[in-house]
Amino acid sequence: MNKKSLLIGIIIGMAILSMANLVFASIGGSNAAEPQGIEVVVEPGDTLWAIADRYNEQADMSINELLFYIQRANDLKSAIVQPGDHLTIPIE
Structure with a gap:
């Protein structure tokens, strides 16, 4: 060659x-x-656990699984959220 x-x-x-x-x-x-999902605004009195509980059936996940994915999708270092925070909830 x-x-x-x-x-x-x-x-x-x-x-x-x-x-x-x-x-x-x-x-x-x-x-x-791009993560797919919906955007929610944290209301006074909301916790990340309560938000995950509200959307876990739509996401077809347990509350703990959705909690993990919400933290990951939003680059949260902890489970503490403040009123007015915008969160992406990963729902397919």
Whole structure:
């Protein structure tokens, strides 16, 4: 095999890998890019537990599972919320 054939093979291989990367990124990236859900505003007296209890059936999760996902979706460091906070509730 001469140098020209090897170079052409490398270029074609890189092009195929690049195309495959684009295809797989578009397939897997659509759900991970934006969390789906509804936005709620925390009212006075609300707790994260009460909010998870209110929406757990819609989310088809236990209260504890939804509590975890609410914290993760909203980058909360603790379960403490304040009136006026906007939270995304991950409901499919």
